[in-house]
Amino acid sequence: xWSWVLHRITGVAIFFFLLVHILDSVVLNFGPDxxxxxxxxxxxxxxGLGEAALVAAIxxxxxxxxxxxxxxxxxxxxxxxxxxxxxxxxxxxxxMAGFLPVHLHNAFTExx
Amino acid sequence: MSTATQETEPVTPAPLQSFTVTLIIRRYDPEVDQEPHWQxxxxxxxxxxxxLDALHKIKWEQDGSLTFRRSCAHGVCGSDAMRINGRNxxxxxxLIKDLDVTKPIYVEAIKGLPLEKDLIVNMDPFFESYREVxxxxxxxxxxxxxxxxxxSPTDRERFDDTTKCILCAACTSSCPVFWTDGQYFGPxxxxxxxxxIFDSRDDEAQVRLDILNDKEGVWRCxxxxxxxxxxxxxxxxxxxxxxxxxxxxxxxxx
Ligand code: SF4
Ligand code: FES
Numbered sequence: 001x002w003s004w005v006l007h008r009i010t011g012v013a014i015f016f017f018l019l020v021h022i023l024d025s026v027v028l029n030f031g032p033d034x035x036x037x038x039x040x041x042x043x044x045x046x047x048g049l050g051e052a053a054l055v056a057a058i059x060x061x062x063x064x065x066x067x068x069x070x071x072x073x074x075x076x077x078x079x080x081x082x083x084x085x086x087x088x089x090x091x092x093x094x095x096m097a098g099f100l101p102v103h104l105h106n107a108f109t110e111x112x
Numbered sequence: 113m114s115t116a117t118q119e120t121e122p123v124t125p126a127p128l129q130s131f132t133v134t135l136i137i138r139r140y141d142p143e144v145d146q147e148p149h150w151q152x153x154x155x156x157x158x159x160x161x162x163x164l165d166a167l168h169k170i171k172w173e174q175d176g177s178l179t180f181r182r183s184c185a186h187g188v189c190g191s192d193a194m195r196i197n198g199r200n201x202x203x204x205x206x207l208i209k210d211l212d213v214t215k216p217i218y219v220e221a222i223k224g225l226p227l228e229k230d231l232i233v234n235m236d237p238f239f240e241s242y243r244e245v246x247x248x249x250x251x252x253x254x255x256x257x258x259x260x261x262x263x264s265p266t267d268r269e270r271f272d273d274t275t276k277c278i279l280c281a282a283c284t285s286s287c288p289v290f291w292t293d294g295q296y297f298g299p300x301x302x303x304x305x306x307x308x309i310f311d312s313r314d315d316e317a318q319v320r321l322d323i324l325n326d327k328e329g330v331w332r333c334x335x336x337x338x339x340x341x342x343x344x345x346x347x348x349x350x351x352x353x354x355x356x357x358x359x360x361x362x363x364x365x366x
Binding site for chain 2: 001003004068071072073075077078079081
């Protein structure tokens with residue numbers, strides 16, 4: 001149940017990011033300078049935190065997506081679904097532990 | 113058994129202590145109420161009583177208008193699935209001692225089906241889906257004269273789990289997909305399709321797989337595992353649904 005709720009929430013969050021992403025890519029039509037300026041506005045700590053949340057959402061969604069595929073297609077998938085959920089959580093924590101310090105350091109020092 | 117023990121006084125077990133339990137029941141009388149509302153009842157119960165006994169006591173001693181379904185009272189007929197403390201259970205299989213009686217116990221009708229009165233819902237949509245998957249044997253080959261259609265223990269084992277269903281609807285009414293999309297066949301219908309799809313004596317597996325390959329069929333399942341947790345018969349429902357999904361993809365049922 002909770003893995004499904006999280007999967008939904010992260011899925012919707014990623015969807016809204018994609019909307020923004022499509023919009024900022026459209027700016028490319030107005031030339032590289034305009035694009036650079038729009039992308040430049042992303043370089044502040046607040047959006048830095050947003051990016052951290054985005055990566056957290058994508059990593060969870062990706063890992064849990066693999067878990068769901070295994071549940072559906074691997075004959076023992078449903079039996080190990082709970083264990084696989086914890087593996088997803090642990091993998092997610094490990095990946096985020098590697099990513100967050102570097103990213104937050106960059107987000108808060110860059111542009112200063 | 114030694115004779116010595118027989119000579120001693122028979123030990124009477126310490127009498128069970130009864131205590132007062134508060135049940136908060138979601139009431140709805142379509143002839144009076146606009147909206148369902150919660151009502152408290154205090155009941156004297158023993159730890160060995162079940163929620164069904166509590167409901168009986170309320171109906172018989174406090175408020176005869178309380179309406180619920182039950183028949184066998186022993187977990188066989190599947191009439192009394194209800195939401196007890198937020199989980200779908202059979203009232204007749206939920207012991208008081210397994211619940212936290214220091215807090216009130218919330219009892220309401222199962223969700224996702226039209227509420228008729230108090231704890232009773234309209235089961236028609238549920239049985240409609242059940243009927244649609246053709247839950248009966250369709251064997252087109254004749255057995256040898258004077259014999260029955262034989263099946264090896266291994267072949268029988270293949271669908272053993274899904275033969276246990278009592279059609280209580282605890283699974284289907286615990287499914288968040290079914291709550292928002294009442295057209296979804298729901299776990300119970302898929303369980304009962306599974307029971308015949310993987311039966312070696314049946315010849316119409318493909319028909320049922322086609323039915324469940326529908327937009328409202330197995331692909332609506334988002335593997336939340338709510339159904340598996342709700343099933344009072346312990347059927348591995350999500351597993352059964354996954355097996356049907358795989359059979360739809362590969363076309364293989366044996
Ligand atoms: S599969 Fe289990 S929960 Fe669902 S209807 Fe059958 S017995 Fe009830
Ligand atoms: S009354 Fe028959 S299953 Fe509970």
